[in-house]
Amino acid sequence: MENSFELLEEKVRKAVELVKRLRKENKDLHDAVEKAGPRLQELEKKVEAAEKHRGAASADAAKMESLARELKDLRREREEIRGRIARLVEALDALE
Secondary structure, eight states: OHHHHHHHHHHHHHHHHHHHHHHHHHHHHHHHHHHHHHHHHHHHHHHHHHHHHHHHHHHHHHHHHHHHHHHHHHHHHHHHHHHHHHHHHHHHHHHO
16 A cells, blocks of 8 residues: 555656646747747848838839830831931932
């Protein structure tokens, strides 16, 4: 009987130690979560800013592509006008 009572006491002591250890681990984890909260918010803001920047960069790239096409069209038009002016000068020279 005494032996089984000692066994029970030992199991209770082990259970108490386990509960103490688990409570400490739980507290440590809660502390870590609290410390990580502000860092998480900071990183979320950075990600949001990066996504906005990426969107702006994409819009800028589309604008650059549009401007490049416009520049190409204007250069082509300038060459056409040069050609027409050259023909007009030749026609004027032929009148003399």
